[in-house]
Amino acid sequence: MSLRRQIATLIRFELRDELRGGEVALVVLPFAVIALLTIPMAVGIDTPLLERIGPGIYWSIVMLFGVLVTQRHSSLAPAAARDMLRLSGVDPAARFAATTLATFILLLGFEVGAGLATVLLYNPSLSSWWWLAALLPLTAAGLAMIGTIGGNLVSGLQTRTSLAPLIVVPIAVPLLLGAAQATEGLRLGAGILRWVLLLAVVDTVLALAGVLTARPLEESAA
Amino acid sequence: MTSPTVSLRSIGVRKPGSLILRSIDLELHAGSATALFGSNGSGKTTLLRVVATLLRPSTGSGSVLGAALGSAETDSVRRRIGLIGHEPALYPNLTLAENAELAASVALGRQARSEARHALEQVGLAAAADRRASSCSNGMRRRVEFARMLIIAPDLLLLDEAHVGLDPEAWGLVGHLISDVTARGGSALVVAHEEERVRPLVDHTVTLVDGALTRNHS
Numbered sequence: 429m430s431l432r433r434q435i436a437t438l439i440r441f442e443l444r445d446e447l448r449g450g451e452v453a454l455v456v457l458p459f460a461v462i463a464l465l466t467i468p469m470a471v472g473i474d475t476p477l478l479e480r481i482g483p484g485i486y487w488s489i490v491m492l493f494g495v496l497v498t499q500r501h502s503s504l505a506p507a508a509a510r511d512m513l514r515l516s517g518v519d520p521a522a523r524f525a526a527t528t529l530a531t532f533i534l535l536l537g538f539e540v541g542a543g544l545a546t547v548l549l550y551n552p553s554l555s556s557w558w559w560l561a562a563l564l565p566l567t568a569a570g571l572a573m574i575g576t577i578g579g580n581l582v583s584g585l586q587t588r589t590s591l592a593p594l595i596v597v598p599i600a601v602p603l604l605l606g607a608a609q610a611t612e613g614l615r616l617g618a619g620i621l622r623w624v625l626l627l628a629v630v631d632t633v634l635a636l637a638g639v640l641t642a643r644p645l646e647e648s649a650a
Numbered sequence: 651m652t653s654p655t656v657s658l659r660s661i662g663v664r665k666p667g668s669l670i671l672r673s674i675d676l677e678l679h680a681g682s683a684t685a686l687f688g689s690n691g692s693g694k695t696t697l698l699r700v701v702a703t704l705l706r707p708s709t710g711s712g713s714v715l716g717a718a719l720g721s722a723e724t725d726s727v728r729r730r731i732g733l734i735g736h737e738p739a740l741y742p743n744l745t746l747a748e749n750a751e752l753a754a755s756v757a758l759g760r761q762a763r764s765e766a767r768h769a770l771e772q773v774g775l776a777a778a779a780d781r782r783a784s785s786c787s788n789g790m791r792r793r794v795e796f797a798r799m800l801i802i803a804p805d806l807l808l809l810d811e812a813h814v815g816l817d818p819e820a821w822g823l824v825g826h827l828i829s830d831v832t833a834r835g836g837s838a839l840v841v842a843h844e845e846e847r848v849r850p851l852v853d854h855t856v857t858l859v860d861g862a863l864t865r866n867h868s
Contacts, residue, residue, distance in 0.1 A: 429757070429759055433759070434756055437752075437756065441741065441744065441748065444743070444744060445743045446743075448743035448744075448782070449742070449743040507737070508735045508738065509741060511702075512733070512739040513753075514704060515728045515729070515731050515732070515733055516729065516754075516756045516802075517725070517728055517729040517756050518756055647706065
């Protein structure tokens with residue numbers, strides 16, 4: 429089976445497993461919306477302030493709760509299932525790509541859901557909303573890749589569920605910076621191309637790192 | 651004598667703070683089944699993972715189905731290895747049929763779906779094929795793994811206490827899997843605690859004590 433077919437097959441099964449379990453839609457997203465709701469309750473109904481801080485709060489929430497989305501597969505799929513896939517002859521790079529793409533799709537849905545909640549709660553004003561069509565996928569892709577690499581790094585460790593976020597969040601800082609600064613630029617009507625380019629460069633580096641490290645990380649997992 | 655399907659020489663596995671396996675020499679021959687006994691923590695699962703090419707040994711050398719351990723060749727032989735561990739390798743929200751299909755999809759492509767249904771029938775799960783794995787008993791989940799083995803027909807079958815919690819009928823499936831592999835000229839390595847139940851199914855037995863093989867007899 430070609431690499432492309434392997435990836436397509438794995439994505440199909442991963443998404444089916446997640447959609448039936450509903451962890452992202454029924455647990456992570458509602459929890460994130462509650463987190464978005466707590467900020468206005470804490471700072472008070474100061475509309476100008478909420479409009480100003482809304483985009484930054486949104487990206488922080490995406491980063492922190494997005495980590496839960498990226499790590500859902502390590503708790504869903506038991507270690508034995510990973511062994512089974514290794515013995516099935518699935519290429520490690522195909523596994524990296526499939527897990528990343530499945531996570532990307534889930535993260536994108538999460539970003540849209542949390543984004544709608546942010547608009548309702550904070551009413552941010554952006555000079556152009558169309559740029560979000562680039563910002564959301566670029567950030568989701570980067571976070572998905574970091575999550576998959578982080579998950580591979582800690583797979584096999586008993587502390588993986590608590591260790592993975594500690595690895596993922598610091599590495600995701602450039603994504604947070606790029607996405608938050610770009611959105612701030614949109615709010616102020618300034619140019620954001622350099623921040624979009626930063627996200628694109630980070631994504632490219634992560635894609636290369638993910639594919640190149642997929643096999644060594646899989647082989648080194650106990 | 652035919653060349654061994656598995657040959658391990660002075661294999662050692664070290665993990666931080668402990669030596670799990672010490673200087674293991676082991677050969678599995680075509681057409682034969684071997685039982686591996688040992689108490690909890692003696693290193694049975696670790697040895698099985700080395701044989702399955704899932705764990706690279708710290709010391710020693712060996713080959714599995716002709717591929718040198720730790721070499722790139724192991725990639726090409728992994729599809730010929732069937733492993734049933736003591737934790738079921740199932741995705742909880744997929745149905746039993748989908749779980750059986752997943753393992754076979756890479757090797758068989760579109761044919762995997764029909765093969766999965768057929769194999770589930772053979773292990774007595776036809777009626778439960780569309781139930782989610784999370785809603786099934788441990789015994790049923792085990793049977794799905796037996797179905798996978800029927801689909802992939804491995805040349806090297808590795809069972810890690812795969813019989814735990816099985817009813818007598820499913821015990822028959824374990825025997826069937828082992829005899830099927832050995833009849834095709836493959837080998838089986840069966841990790842177990844219950845010596846008296848496993849002995850009739852195998853040709854040889856070995857015992858691990860504190861990471862070292864202490865007995866080896868037919």
